Amino acid sequence: MVQASDAGDDPSAGTLPSEFALIARYFAPLARRFPGAYGLRDDVAVIAPSPGAELVVKSDAVICGVHVLPDDPPDLVARKALRMNLSDLAAKGAAPRAYLLDLMLPRATTEEWIASFARGLAQDQAEFGVDLIGGDTDATPGPLTVAIMALGEVPAGRVLRRGGACAGDALFVTGTIGDAALGLAALRGAASGLDPASVAWLADRYRLPQPRVALGPRLIGVATAALDVSDGLVADLGHLCEASNLDAIVDGGRIPLSPAARAAIANDPARLTIALTGGDDYEIVFAAPPAACGTIAALAEATRTPVTEIGRLAAPQPGAPPAVTVRDSSGAPYAFSSTGWTHFGRGRG
Amino acid sequence: MVQASDAGDDPSAGTLPSEFALIARYFAPLARRFPGAYGLRDDVAVIAPSPGAELVVKSDAVICGVHVLPDDPPDLVARKALRMNLSDLAAKGAAPRAYLLDLMLPRATTEEWIASFARGLAQDQAEFGVDLIGGDTDATPGPLTVAIMALGEVPAGRVLRRGGACAGDALFVTGTIGDAALGLAALRGAASGLDPASVAWLADRYRLPQPRVALGPRLIGVATAALDVSDGLVADLGHLCEASNLDAIVDGGRIPLSPAARAAIANDPARLTIALTGGDDYEIVFAAPPAACGTIAALAEATRTPVTEIGRLAAPQPGAPPAVTVRDSSGAPYAFSSTGWTHFGRGRG
Numbered sequence: 001m002v003q004a005s006d007a008g009d010d011p012s013a014g015t016l017p018s019e020f021a022l023i024a025r026y027f028a029p030l031a032r033r034f035p036g037a038y039g040l041r042d043d044v045a046v047i048a049p050s051p052g053a054e055l056v057v058k059s060d061a062v063i064c065g066v067h068v069l070p071d072d073p074p075d076l077v078a079r080k081a082l083r084m085n086l087s088d089l090a091a092k093g094a095a096p097r098a099y100l101l102d103l104m105l106p107r108a109t110t111e112e113w114i115a116s117f118a119r120g121l122a123q124d125q126a127e128f129g130v131d132l133i134g135g136d137t138d139a140t141p142g143p144l145t146v147a148i149m150a151l152g153e154v155p156a157g158r159v160l161r162r163g164g165a166c167a168g169d170a171l172f173v174t175g176t177i178g179d180a181a182l183g184l185a186a187l188r189g190a191a192s193g194l195d196p197a198s199v200a201w202l203a204d205r206y207r208l209p210q211p212r213v214a215l216g217p218r219l220i221g222v223a224t225a226a227l228d229v230s231d232g233l234v235a236d237l238g239h240l241c242e243a244s245n246l247d248a249i250v251d252g253g254r255i256p257l258s259p260a261a262r263a264a265i266a267n268d269p270a271r272l273t274i275a276l277t278g279g280d281d282y283e284i285v286f287a288a289p290p291a292a293c294g295t296i297a298a299l300a301e302a303t304r305t306p307v308t309e310i311g312r313l314a315a316p317q318p319g320a321p322p323a324v325t326v327r328d329s330s331g332a333p334y335a336f337s338s339t340g341w342t343h344f345g346r347g348r349g
Numbered sequence: 350m351v352q353a354s355d356a357g358d359d360p361s362a363g364t365l366p367s368e369f370a371l372i373a374r375y376f377a378p379l380a381r382r383f384p385g386a387y388g389l390r391d392d393v394a395v396i397a398p399s400p401g402a403e404l405v406v407k408s409d410a411v412i413c414g415v416h417v418l419p420d421d422p423p424d425l426v427a428r429k430a431l432r433m434n435l436s437d438l439a440a441k442g443a444a445p446r447a448y449l450l451d452l453m454l455p456r457a458t459t460e461e462w463i464a465s466f467a468r469g470l471a472q473d474q475a476e477f478g479v480d481l482i483g484g485d486t487d488a489t490p491g492p493l494t495v496a497i498m499a500l501g502e503v504p505a506g507r508v509l510r511r512g513g514a515c516a517g518d519a520l521f522v523t524g525t526i527g528d529a530a531l532g533l534a535a536l537r538g539a540a541s542g543l544d545p546a547s548v549a550w551l552a553d554r555y556r557l558p559q560p561r562v563a564l565g566p567r568l569i570g571v572a573t574a575a576l577d578v579s580d581g582l583v584a585d586l587g588h589l590c591e592a593s594n595l596d597a598i599v600d601g602g603r604i605p606l607s608p609a610a611r612a613a614i615a616n617d618p619a620r621l622t623i624a625l626t627g628g629d630d631y632e633i634v635f636a637a638p639p640a641a642c643g644t645i646a647a648l649a650e651a652t653r654t655p656v657t658e659i660g661r662l663a664a665p666q667p668g669a670p671p672a673v674t675v676r677d678s679s680g681a682p683y684a685f686s687s688t689g690w691t692h693f694g695r696g697r698g
Contacts (some may be wrong), residue, residue: 142491
C-alpha cells in the first residue's frame, strides 16, 4: 500500500532484508505443515473445524515496555505472546490449531532479532501443535508490538464459559499462583531477601508462562466454569463469580505457591498481595461439583498438570454483588489493597 | 496482567474511563448480534462456518503515521482498517462474517476519539454485515495501532487463489485504479494543477477504500485467479503472474481511471506511475476465460460493481520469469520507475 510517511515501511531505510526475503526465510517455514496457510504465499488462510467442532478465536497483543521488558530475549517475547493466547484457548476447553501474527518492528530491529523471534515460535509450535497461518509485518515508529490471533477448536456447544458454575461447586486452580508477578517485581528491583536462584526461577515464570493446553480440553464435561488467570487470581475469580452470580470463599492457605514464592512472601508478607492480585499467571481457575474431585485428580495425573482445590462457591448474600473472599487459617478474610489490574488490555480478554 | 512499566496500562494515568467502562459503552454494542461473541463478556469467541463452507482468515494492522495520517478522522481510521481486511476476503471470494480488534491507544487518546472510532465501526458493520466478536484494548507508548483479524467464509475448497489462471485468460479489474495513491500524494502537497474537488475526491478514495464485498463471492466458479490491489496494480498483477506462472500483457489505455485521476495525470504524466504502482486501491484484479466475459458483465451489473477488461495472460517467455507488461496505445511498453511497494507490511498479505 502507499505509505503515509516517507519514513514509513521502506525496508531499505533500515538494516533488514526485504519483507519477502524475511517471510521466505523466517516465517514461511512456520506455515509449511498447514495446507490452508498456502505457505504464506497467498492473501488469506483457510481453516475449517473438525466435524462436530467449532472454532474458538482469541486475539491479544504484546507491546514492548508494557507487557514485556525491553531486554527480554526475542524468542521469549515470541513465546510469551503466543502462550498468552493459547492460555485463553486452553481455559475455554479449546485445543489449539493455528495463529496469525501481526508483527510491528521498530526500525532498529536486526535480522538476528527476527531469527531468534522465529526460533521461539518454532519451538512453541512444536510444543503445542499449532501452526502459523497468516499475518502481516510492518515497520513501526513505536515500540515492538506483537498482535496474535489464535484459533482453536472445541466440540460444538461445549466451550467452557465464565458463567455456569453452581453454588456448592468446588474451586480449583492449576500450577502455582503469583510467581510471574513476584518475578517481575524482582526484575524491577524488589528482590530483597531472595536468593539469585529464586529470582531467576520467578523471572522465568514471568517471561515464559505455561499454558495448560493438555488439561484444558479435558475439562469439558467436568468444569462448570473456567477462565485463565491473567489479571490476578482474585480479579479473575471475581469475573467467574460475576458471570455465575455466586460468591467465592477461598482458603488462602490452600492457594498453591511455589517454594520461591513462599520464600519471597516469608521475607515480606506484603508480597502475598502481589502474588494473589498481580496476574500474568496463565493458570486455569475453574469450578466443578465436589463429586468430580476424583475425576479431576485423575485428569491432573494423566496430563501431568498440578491441580489444587482452593475453595467453594456459594449463593451470594441477598442484595450484595457477587464477591471473592480469601480467608486465612483463622477464617478471617484477607484485606487486599488491590484485587487485580483493571487496565486497558484485559477487559475483553 | 502485571505491567512491565509503571506507566504501562493504568488508565488512571490518562484521561479515559476504565477499560471495562469503555468496552461496555463502545465495543460491546458492536458485538450484540453475534451469539458466539458473548457480548465481549467472556475470554474468547466461538464461530463455525456454515454447512459446506470453510472459514477464511486474514489479519492486517494499521499504524498511525505509516498507514493512516495523524489527523485522519477516527471513524475513517476504523473503517479503513476494517475495509483493508474485508477487501482481502472479498478478493478471495469470501463473504465477510466477523472480526477481532486489537486496539492500541496512545495515552493522549480522548473518549471522544474512541466514540468516533466505534461509530465508524458500527457504520461499516451495518454496511458489510460483519460483527465485532473479540479482541483487546491496550495503552501504548507508541502511535495508535489497530490490528484487525477478519473472518469470512467460502464454499469448501473454492477459495480464489493467486495461482490457477491459464494462458489466454482475460484480465479484469474493478473500480478505478490509482485514486488512493494520487490522493495521498495530493494530501502531502503534490496537488499542482488539481482543483479542490478533485483533491477531496482522491483523498476520500485514500481514506475510505470500497472493498468489493458484493462481487467477490460471485466470482467463485468464474475467476481462475484473483487478489486485491493493495501494493499497486503492477505489483499485484505480478503476484498473480508469479503464482500462475504466466505473463500479463495489459493495455494501458484500458486501465480504468477516475476523472480526477485523469485530470491529475493530464497535468503531470509522471503521475501515471504513481497511479499504477502506488497501491491502496483495494480493488480486485482477476483472471477469467474470455468466454466468461458475458457472465462477468452480468455480475458487474447485478452487484453494481464497475469491472473493466484490461488485458490478457500468456505463457511466459522461455527461460524468463513471469512478467507484467503495460503497453501504451502504440503497443510500446511503459517503463515504470517502480513496480509497487515491497515494504514491510504487504508480503504475507
